[in-house]
Amino acid sequence: MDAKGKVALLTGGARIGQVVAQSLATLGCDLALVYRGSREAAEASAKAAISTGVRAITIQADATDKDQVAATVNEAHHALARIDILVNMASVYLRTPKPDLADWSHIMDANARSVFLFSSAAAPVMRHGDGGRIINFADWLPASSRPHYPGFVPYYSSKAAVIALTESLAVELAPEILVNAIAPGPILAPPDLTAEEDSEVIKATPLRRWGGAAEIAKTVRFLIDSDFVTGECIRVDGGRHLY
Numbered sequence: 001m002d003a004k005g006k007v008a009l010l011t012g013g014a015r016i017g018q019v020v021a022q023s024l025a026t027l028g029c030d031l032a033l034v035y036r037g038s039r040e041a042a043e044a045s046a047k048a049a050i051s052t053g054v055r056a057i058t059i060q061a062d063a064t065d066k067d068q069v070a071a072t073v074n075e076a077h078h079a080l081a082r083i084d085i086l087v088n089m090a091s092v093y094l095r096t097p098k099p100d101l102a103d104w105s106h107i108m109d110a111n112a113r114s115v116f117l118f119s120s121a122a123a124p125v126m127r128h129g130d131g132g133r134i135i136n137f138a139d140w141l142p143a144s145s146r147p148h149y150p151g152f153v154p155y156y157s158s159k160a161a162v163i164a165l166t167e168s169l170a171v172e173l174a175p176e177i178l179v180n181a182i183a184p185g186p187i188l189a190p191p192d193l194t195a196e197e198d199s200e201v202i203k204a205t206p207l208r209r210w211g212g213a214a215e216i217a218k219t220v221r222f223l224i225d226s227d228f229v230t231g232e233c234i235r236v237d238g239g240r241h242l243y
Helices: 017-026 039-051 067-078 099-130 155-171 195-203 211-223
Strands: 009-012 030-035 056-060 085-090 130-135 177-184 231-234
Touching: 009 017, 009 067, 009 099, 017 030, 017 056, 017 211, 030 039, 030 085, 030 231, 039 056, 039 130, 056 067, 085 099, 099 155, 099 177, 130 195, 130 211, 155 177, 155 231, 177 211, 211 231
Parallel strands: 009 030, 009 085, 030 056, 085 130, 130 177, 177 231
Antiparallel strands: none
């Protein structure tokens, strides 16, 4: 698919999402940027996209609320006339050493339910157009079947669910819509990472560095461009899964 002249709806607009949005804008892709709390980041991304000559709107919504998701898709479709690409980046990353049901529900809803809701709402719009692409976000650990770190039961489970959802949606929505996932590894260092922790990550990564958000944007572009890849989960982790 040529992204030029197409419309992409992106959820989760901060940090990596801003780089992905700018990358799509430079391809000539109009944007609908959905945020819950990161209004400043979403508006900055929209402003940057508009400066490249494309259209861009921002929409505030709770990605776990069915009615708000439906309204968001309708608003984006009405404003931009079509939806060709859905990038489900909205996510929470929480350590829960002793998770209770509230932890489970919160993380599963934010990471997996949101993907299901947006995909279900956007797919009919895509099918009435020229088909489309859905790109979800998993994690390198469940993509490698390696829980590895204790204290992340709901998070790990939610991202494993995203992979299963990606595969099943790829079957359900074929051949008009291609559905894939990206499983990031060490992409951006957390702001509170210590020097010792940073060193440990680099030592455990064969390419010996953090990847940077641009690597995710490149992978998003690949999955949009490809016409024969669906149901895949691509690890972008610098080989971290090999150690």
